[in-house]
Amino acid sequence: MNDHRRLGRELGVFDTDPLIGSGLPYWAPAGAAVRKAIEDYVHELERRGGYLHVNSPVLGKRELYERSGHWAHYAEDMFPPMEVGGEEFVLRPAICPHHALIYRSRQRSHRDLPLRVAEIGGMYRSELSGVLGGLTRVRAIQLNDGHVFCAPEQAAAEVSAALDLIEAAHDRLGIKAARYRLSLRGEGAKFVDDPGMWARSESVLREVLKERGREYDEEAGEGAFYGPKIDIQIADPAGRESTLSTVQVDYFMPGRFDLRYVGGGQPDSSGGPGSGGQRDARPVMVHRSVVGGIERLVAHLIEVHGGAFPAWMAPVQAVVLPLSDAELPAARDLLRRCLEAGLRAELAAADRGSLGARIRAHRLVPYQLVVGPREVASGRAAVRLRDGSQAGEVPIEQLAARSRPFG
Template sequence: MSQSRPPVADPTPRVVVPAGTTAGAAVREAGLPGKGADAVVVVRDAEGQLRDLSWTPSADAAVEPVAANTPDGRAVIRHSCAHVLAQAVQQQFPEAKLGIGPPVRDGFYYDFDVERPFTPEDLRALEKRMKQIIKSSQRFSRRVLDSVEAAKAELKDEPFKLELVDLKSDVDTDEVMEVGGGELTVYDNLDPRSGDRIWGDLCRGPHLPTTKHIPAFALTRVAAAYWRGSEQNPQLQRIYGTAWESQEELDAYSERVAEAERRDHRKLGAELDLFSFPDELGSGLPVFHPKGGIIRREMENYSRRRHEESGYDFVNTPHITKGGLFHTSGHLPYYAETMFPPLSFEGEDYYLKAMNCPMHHLIFRSRGRSYRELPLRLFEFGAVYRYEKSGVVHGLTRARGFTMDDSHIYCTQEQAPGELRSLLAFVLDLLSDYGLSDFYLELSTRGDTGKFIGSDEEWAEATETLRQAAVDSGLELVPDPGGAAYYGPKISVQAKDAIGRSWQMSTIQVDFNHPKRFGLQYTAADGSRQQPVVLHRALFGSIERFFGVLTEHYAGAFPAWLAPVQVVGIPIADEHVEHLEQVAKALRERRVRVEVDTSDDRMQKKIRNHTTQKVPFMLLAGGKDVEAGAVSFRFRDGSQINGVPVDRAVELITEWIAGRENTSPSAESVRVEH
């Protein structure tokens, strides 16, 4: 298990920008690069604000140069590219009205109101026009608008921009961040020779010095998007793109995207006959086929065994409850928008269960509890249902019906720190058993909005308890302000998969509020009645989501201990079938999942079929193998070991599976010799 992230590089040295001098001039005077992947594209001032290189401070200012190949530098490149896209769209489609165009992870988008949806041919034409704009080296120039009235006059033909101007005073509105917060600013694209204004957009910036500082970009796709994310608003056309500090980085990103598409669990789920999403059931409601059911069962069985060994008690709770339970817990109204509408009968509103914790609290409260019972660890594979919006549902990783591997630990306040440390170690160890090993932690804390319940003192204590447990783990801890659950702070375990993507796995939360709301108590050693601390924990997040993550992590080539078919026997001819059936019988007695391919296909086609189905062990048998009482191993990577005695082959396979090896077996890794 990786215990740390890569070391953080030394901070970039600061540069002093003399009063009346541009930041760009100071950067050049300092000898910092102006071209290439490490070119300085903006600077960060003493308050942490990013500034254009054309920025001129009124007093000497120490700034931090920001290079193109940093997260902030890439964001500036992408936002500048979004402006180039918008310019190209309005040149190509003069009737187009502008929405917003922010940078996002690995790229950018821009929303447009146009008469018809964009086509692939439109994207190709827009890319060509964008390249012309970039090559012309237009200069990005910041201009402050004198007043709201001046902004409205200038933007009279842009209805969506006018709406943003009206929102200027609403400091909680995300769109205001796009237009400058405290002041309204426009970025003009100027002709490099004449200085004439070619195009402009309402925006807070910052931007690159010129369009020519966009080294590499690509438009990727088009989607429909509602203005400001509300279905009550007009539907716009959203063009997505990506931009990078070099062509090499763009090419590397494109390969990562292609590899992610090859690993897409929805595609592999169909190809490997693991699961499906029947239209008759509704969006986000998967069914698992027999092969997928085997993998799921093995995942659950191993987790169940590990929980039993660690002192958890298994419980079960219903799928539906009276609404009053969720009012007591606070999920109504705090969580109502992600719950399915109520079902009304017998004079009551019933809700599909969106979370298991309130029912676990009722189990704790069902009788008197003694301090001698604590910590009490309740565990359930509990089915829950959440109303995810249509645009958010994504295969198994964002479903509407799923099974949480949910546990709630009831302990004393003194037990909580030690319980958190052991809980975090348990989580990381179990995730490692499934083949994930590169972790970091995210600490989600209380924000300034009114969605959080409980006192400041309780939150401070819970947050510090979690923070210390995270620090004790030795893993990198990344802050997530405002990301806590409404009832308490949480730690999220982030795991990297085989191609470097981060996935949120386990969450651990400290809760002082639910015990109070549910009147949870235990009898302390001195006979007094005390309130327990509740630790919420979902290890996989959900079985479905973890299944999807593992499918993509392994590209469908599951470890042998999880594979639905662990061994397939492939006879060269019909007369060799009986020999392989005897081998299969010996393997089944060892509880190995094995099949013998007796189809009419030729041997080479059988090998291709089962390699495509990602079977970890293929056993081939011909006349010489039958005579010698042996089989030949064939592996997923095409490697082979010939003439292995049957008893030894059975032993090798069962040992490999029992050892829960997470790599694929091969001729190099499987040792035939005793």
């Protein structure tokens, strides 16, 4: 069984150090390469889906999280405030308040909607030491987050569009969902006490799941404090389940931040909304995460692929293997061409063992480029795939094209 905590360290994906602290893993070179490939893919997928990308600070004033409701409903999972210059700042437990402020930063019209905003940003959870482990339960999370600000009548379509992105990403990453879960409100003060608001949100999510023909389980107490959500659950090789991707419909936070847009209708004689629409309306906020936290995602991918990542996300996509020192100059030139073509490549020279030993040492690399006397003469390389099959002499540009997530 592939355990990412062992395999991830062996592959040089991540590690930890007590001087940094529990639940704070660092990305080693192989992990940084995997993470960058995934982030670039998701960024482009979102761009094609109409998202605008932003970057926001990992700190905010305590007042921000009082406004968003996190302080009242989520404080036990937050790090304590830091006092700076007489003001209290908090490491953010979520990115949504920052995006709400970005929306609020200028006047919005109904013509601007839906406004789709996304980023991969840091957030922090004050997890207890006893539950921390590997990349799955951490205190510092790089979250693929996004928020759609839309008119109420657009909410269902935006939820469905978010699920389209999620399912496309899962297919490209090689992820199979264990199940879909409709996570609902539970009892107690953790959840906002507004039954009507919860009912409206649940109605939208149920409608979308029904239209898409998705079977799902309902679970009370698993919703966000401000609203229900669709959770796409994954399972590790031992059958342990966790949440990866989510979509949420939120009527709460737009009210807390007084988010508005100018509608398309004209006011009637009493100054209220006209029959053509609202002059000053409240948007709905659809929260969605296509691949969730990057840490949990990579942990799952290590276990799913056993370290043999698809070529587009592999830490090393091509290794150049000269038969002997005589081919070393040609191998170095081939390495240069690989790097210039955009491949993540490295050289395994003959002084690192026999050809067979070097192939075994790089068994997880998608493309093994063997350079012998014949390849030196032709200026090409014999491409060996990691399953042991031979692909013949393939131009470097073609290999690079095969190694891109969108081809």
